[in-house]
Amino acid sequence: MVETDPRRLDRIVSNLVVNAHRHGAAPVEVVVAGRTLTVRDHGPGFPAHLLAHGPQRFRTGTTERGREHGLGLTIASGQAKVIGADLNFTNAQDGGAVATLRLPQDGTPAGA
Template identity: 50%
Template sequence: MPLADLVTESVRRTGLETDISVTGHLVAETDPRRLDRIVTNLLLNAHRHGSAPVEVTVDGTTIVVRVTERGHGLTIALGQAHVIGAHLTLTDANTTPGGAIATLELPHQTPPTPT
């Protein structure tokens, strides 16, 4: 499934007002259920513990969730990211201008070698 479509659908299913921006339409080799769980957890956390606006950016194989304040309870997202081989970085709103940022970097897919 194309990464942009998966993230957009995850955002839509939360039913929460979230701005989304997509650059490119890459396909990521990952477990779509676990990725959905990570994105949903980050969004729910951002809306529950942060302040509007909540923004999601998909750029290549990187997904960024930005919120005015950092929330709590991100253990699920961190654990799921580890399982799919992704790297989840969290920055604090007190140290980042514009708010807290959760950056999920999915593993790069290696193109098949021509035979």
């Protein structure tokens, strides 16, 4: 059980799932294990700069405006910080982007 702001959690999860569908490929998997939620797609994975520096404002995944990731990951990262959660981005060894959200327990930031 986790006590958190449900609106912020909804925004985080929604942005992660929408990003996986828009910029990744099916199937998109959402797994919840304890305080950890993982969203994985089977597309090309996150770009190297996102893995190195995290999501950044003003980068987009739409082909009309360039490449990379959408604003949703930046929003999800900001919301995660507000609720004291840890949000990490990796690529699966067999392909696809993986976003892992670790929620805090008893008001303690995840990973602390």
